[in-house]
Amino acid sequence: MELSRPARIALRCAAALGFAIIYIPLLLVLINSFNLDRTFGWPPSGLTLRWWGDAWHSSGARAALWTSVRAGLGATAIALGLGTLIAFAVQRYEFFGRESVSFLVVLPIALPGIVTGVALNTAFRTVLEPLGVGLGLFTVIVGHATFCVVVVFNNVVARLRRLSGSYEDAAADLGADTFQTFRDITFPLVRSALVAGGLLAFALSFDEIVVTTFTAGPGIQTLPVWIFSNMARPQQAPVVNVVAAVLVLMSVVPVYLAQRLSSDTAAGSRI
Template sequence: MHSERASIGLRLAAWGGLVFLHFPILIIFLYAFNTEDAAFSFPPQGFTLKWFSVAFSRPDVLESIKLSLQVACLATLIALVLGTLASTALYRRSFFGKESISLMLILPIALPGIITGIALLSAFKTLGIEPGIFTIVVGHATFCVVIVYNNVIARLRRTSQSLIEASMDLGADGWQTFRYIILPNLGSALLAGGMLAFALSFDEIIVTTFTAGHERTLPIWLLNQLSRPRDVPVTNVVAMLVMLVTMLPILGAYYLTRGGESVAGNGK
């Protein structure tokens, strides 16, 4: 009889892969509470919260956090609007050029970040737009739209067409059908897509490097800190903050969408 349990070797390989992936993150968390201010002092000499107060009392850290949150929120809002509109326009009807439009929507997330960054920088220079918060938001929105688009169009494909037809038969116009039937069904997909887009924008560095100009988001601040070994404890605290801010939305999005197949069906 075939056993559903994985073999010991397979389980050891899986745990080994998890340790390999997450051990560096655990080291960062450990160093953030280390009493020593040396760059490398293992094992830690003690436990302290000193570096948290030091980090959050520095104006450069607070400004970087504020800018990253501002950019991530704006990029997520743009992505939610454009991604939802694009998905509702493309999921039902077939027309000439539909696949090309879908490819253009998905392409920014598939391209290497350096290519996207160079392309955006060239476009902004051609249009005479100076790098700043606006260019960072536009750059982040280009790939955040893909996240929302993929989540929403997947949910739309699992939404029963009979609900929409029933709404139209009862006299509802297109806006009423969208507001009372389609939008409530998209709630968790929009929330999950927005959370993933926020996490992706918050820790983005490659595209930001080309579009930021003199602005410094939190990832760029961390990159600049690599040349300052005396600030390693503060850098570890900020790095831990970035990991938490990006990890929690991803986990939330996972729990919101993991039951989608059993609740809404698989669209067959």
């Protein structure tokens, strides 16, 4: 479709405005992490690395970072296992209710976070607490896994749809058993989709705050929760900006790598 010059200019201006609304606030957070003024006067009266040093020595921030990493790794591991198995079942086999299973797997990411959080909190208190398992890191991991499964499932299903089942059939005809076929044929073909899904799942878990608030027990603080709880403390404001800047940078890397791995060009080069 050929667009007129005014239409192209209008679309470019709209795109630039949209990107500005999204990324200028993030840029301000990054600049303020170096702002010499504790009240973040604008423009900055000077630049300093003092707040970065304070953030590095903040025991609360470091503990929250480690909690976020553990929760993200745990949720990603569960998502990779369940998401991959469900994706193979839905894409490679015919069975009654297949479309319903696919819908139910994808549904959690479309639900409001507060609804998911309340539902999980009620379920954990009803089912786990009578068994002696209270809210804590385990329940945070399970809560994050409910929506992290979706990104792994979507990535693996998308890759399997582009792969013909003839590869596995040919391996079976040559005498390979199921494990050999998966190890030598299927896994190399879907490996980049698994890595991309895992990176996106980790990034999604690392940034989550709403579900975490409802599923974390006393003393469990992830980095986003730590940031939210310290925003109203004037003395912590510079450190909060530094931690927020680090959170942005740590989220960009896995999303960028996942985007590269899941691109059509990357997929085509491996098939």
